[in-house]
Amino acid sequence: MSAIYDRVALIGLGLIAGSMAHAIREGGLAREVVGYARSAETRETAREINLCDRIVDSAAEAVADADLVVLAVPVGAMAAVAADIAPHLKPGATVTDVGSVKQSVIDAVAPHIPQGIHFVPGHPLAGTEHSGPRAGFASLFRNRWWLLTPLPDTDPAAVDRLTDLVRAMGAKTDRMEPAHHDLVLAVTSHAPHLIAFTMVGVADHLRRVTDEEVVQYSAAGFRDFTRIAASDPTMWRDVFLHNKDATLDILGRFTEELFVLQRAIRMGDGQQLFDYFTRTRAIRRGIIEAGQDTAAPDFGRIAPAG
Numbered sequence: 001m002s003a004i005y006d007r008v009a010l011i012g013l014g015l016i017a018g019s020m021a022h023a024i025r026e027g028g029l030a031r032e033v034v035g036y037a038r039s040a041e042t043r044e045t046a047r048e049i050n051l052c053d054r055i056v057d058s059a060a061e062a063v064a065d066a067d068l069v070v071l072a073v074p075v076g077a078m079a080a081v082a083a084d085i086a087p088h089l090k091p092g093a094t095v096t097d098v099g100s101v102k103q104s105v106i107d108a109v110a111p112h113i114p115q116g117i118h119f120v121p122g123h124p125l126a127g128t129e130h131s132g133p134r135a136g137f138a139s140l141f142r143n144r145w146w147l148l149t150p151l152p153d154t155d156p157a158a159v160d161r162l163t164d165l166v167r168a169m170g171a172k173t174d175r176m177e178p179a180h181h182d183l184v185l186a187v188t189s190h191a192p193h194l195i196a197f198t199m200v201g202v203a204d205h206l207r208r209v210t211d212e213e214v215v216q217y218s219a220a221g222f223r224d225f226t227r228i229a230a231s232d233p234t235m236w237r238d239v240f241l242h243n244k245d246a247t248l249d250i251l252g253r254f255t256e257e258l259f260v261l262q263r264a265i266r267m268g269d270g271q272q273l274f275d276y277f278t279r280t281r282a283i284r285r286g287i288i289e290a291g292q293d294t295a296a297p298d299f300g301r302i303a304p305a306g
């Protein structure tokens with residue numbers, strides 16, 4: 001495939017930027033991929049594994065002459081990085097981010113973006129529990145959603161060009177309002193992660209009571225929880241701090257449902273439990289039938305908060 005951008009700069013060299021570097025270089029989607037991360041150790045590892053065409057020692061150097069700049073740092077670090085690179089951006093360049101939360105990233109980054117630079121926020125719905133420069137792999141985005149949340153006045157040509165890159169990396173794209181994105185992701189990703197973190201915490205307390213049995217006899221369901229609970233603490237701290245309202249809304253709804261089921265168990269109401277589980281099974285089967293088992297559920301189905 002021919003190059004979609006001349007030079008791409010990746011700021012932050014972890015799972016997502018690393019996977020982008022592999023996918024872009026394998027696909028010949030840019031003439032050059034330049035990388036920068038804050039820690040010298042990360043930059044050294046990135047050089048060792050030949051992650052990018054060039055690894056440089058400052059964000060300013062990375063973005064100089066870049067046509068696309070990707071902010072791939074934890075959500076809480078986006079503002080500082082944007083402020084740092086702003087004076088060095090090439091006129092006409094596009095800046096995107098891959099943060100798991102959109103509205104607060106837009107609020108933090110947009111004020112730093114100079115006139116003549118296109119800011120197109122985005123979020124790949126793909127990941128693993130691993131982080132750092134060694135965690136990336138080229139096929140991470142294949143057949144996964146990559147949501148773009150452009151601002152109303154963003155140049156459509158810049159959005160289309162980024163869409164081309166994302167599709168060339170194997171992802172499916174959709175566009176969404178940032179606040180709606182944050183509500184949808186609170187349901188499909190953020191609250192489920194918090195529940196997994198909590199469940200593993202509960203098991204850890206119990207371990208002392210059951211003398212390691214919860215570890216030894218981990219059933220598959222719990223093992224899935226522990227995989228999720230192994231995700232990066234900095235990333236997830238920032239997600240919850242920056243998607244506070246939507247996450248609290250969904251957790252409130254979750255707690256209400258949990259009480260309903262808890263009461264059904266206490267009252268021995270088998271019919272209610274059966275009906276509930278029949279409904280949830282149908283939802284899962286609907287996702288599989290729609291060929292969406294690697295993607296997020298139907299975005300239109302989630303009612304706004306309130």
Ligand SMILES: NC(=O)c1ccc[n+]([C@@H]2O[C@H](COP(=O)([O-])OP(=O)(O)OC[C@H]3O[C@@H](n4cnc5c(N)ncnc54)[C@H](O)[C@@H]3O)[C@@H](O)[C@H]2O)c1
Pocket residue numbers: 011012013014015016017036037038039042072073074075077080081098099100101123124125126127128129130131132133135232235239
């Ligand atoms: N991990 C996932 O499943 C996943 C999926 C989709 C989106 N995201 C989002 O992508 C972003 C990156 O996540 P990741 O999983 O690649 O993280 P990661 O921990 O693997 O990598 C983050 C990188 O950013 C660097 N970094 C941190 N602060 C920095 C700063 N101030 N300046 C420069 N570099 C800095 C770190 O050194 C590290 O190399 C986050 O915003 C996250 O919310 C993550």
Ligand SMILES: O=C(O)C(=O)C[C@]1(C(=O)O)C=C[C@@H](O)C=C1
Pocket residue numbers: 099100124125126127128129188189190228
């Ligand atoms: O598969 C995983 O390990 C993930 O948690 C990936 C996952 C998700 O919840 O689906 C996590 C956070 C992101 O922002 C996007 C994707």
